Amino acid sequence: MGATNGVGTAQENDRHRTEPPATMLSSLGIDIIEIHHLRQALQRRPRLTARLFTERERAYCDRRADPVPHYAARFAAKEATAKAIGHWLRWQEVEVLNDESGRPYLVLAGEAAALAHIEDGGRLLVSLSHSREYAVACVGLALPTDLDSDESLPRGVWT
Numbered sequence: 001m002g003a004t005n006g007v008g009t010a011q012e013n014d015r016h017r018t019e020p021p022a023t024m025l026s027s028l029g030i031d032i033i034e035i036h037h038l039r040q041a042l043q044r045r046p047r048l049t050a051r052l053f054t055e056r057e058r059a060y061c062d063r064r065a066d067p068v069p070h071y072a073a074r075f076a077a078k079e080a081t082a083k084a085i086g087h088w089l090r091w092q093e094v095e096v097l098n099d100e101s102g103r104p105y106l107v108l109a110g111e112a113a114a115l116a117h118i119e120d121g122g123r124l125l126v127s128l129s130h131s132r133e134y135a136v137a138c139v140g141l142a143l144p145t146d147l148d149s150d151e152s153l154p155r156g157v158w159t
Contacts, residue, residue, distance in 0.1 A: 023123055023142035029083025031076040032136045038075060039068045052078075054095045072135035073128040080139040081106060081124060085115045096126065104128050106139070120144055 042048055049058055049071065057074055061067040074096040081094045093112035098104050106124045108116055116122045121144040128137050 022145045023121060024145050025140050026143040027084050027086065027141045029080035029085070029139045029141075030137070031079035031083065032134055033072050033076045033079075035069050035072045035130065035133060035135055038072045038135075042068065042071070052091045054092055057096060060098065069130040069132075069135055073130050073137060076135050076137035077104070077106070077126055077128055077139060080126075080137040081108075081112070084124065084139040084141040085112065087111075087115050089115075096128070116141060117143055 049061075053061070053071065053074060057071075061070040061074070064070050077096045078089070078091060078094045082089045089112045090110065093108060093110045095107040095109070096104055097107055104126050106126050108118055108124070113119070116124055123142045125140040125142065126137060127139075128135070130136070
């Protein structure tokens with residue numbers, strides 16, 4: 001994936017600054033997916049996982065007895081991230097990882113990181129869940145309170 005900007009773990013967030021800036025929740029994105037739809041798509045197009053998910057995401061999901069619900073949750077997280085940021089993103093620029101305790105966090109790269117103002121102290125919070133039928137993700141975008149421009153706020157709305 002090359003150079004990335006981590007969002008989620010304290011070590012990644014505090015790597016370039018000593019004190020994180022004050023942030024406020026700016027927007028939310030949520031997405032739900034029917035797991036069987038993704039299962040069908042992956043059966044029809046086996047290379048789709050490589051297009052949608054990073055190598056680390058694939059390694060995590062493929063270790064599971066049934067990887068599809070885990071892929072579905074990550075797909076929902078990518079969609080929810082785009083909704084929170086207000087802009088469609090490249091699939092590989094949004095990566096869903098898990099810390100040592102299993103808690104998910106997002107790592108953004110490229111345009112996704114720029115749109116989320118990661119270098120300015122922007123943060124994304126993610127929550128994932130799935131049942132037998134559905135996977136859901138919610139992403140909150142917290143922006144630094146000192147961002148002046150209204151242009152930096154998300155504007156996109158999707159269903």
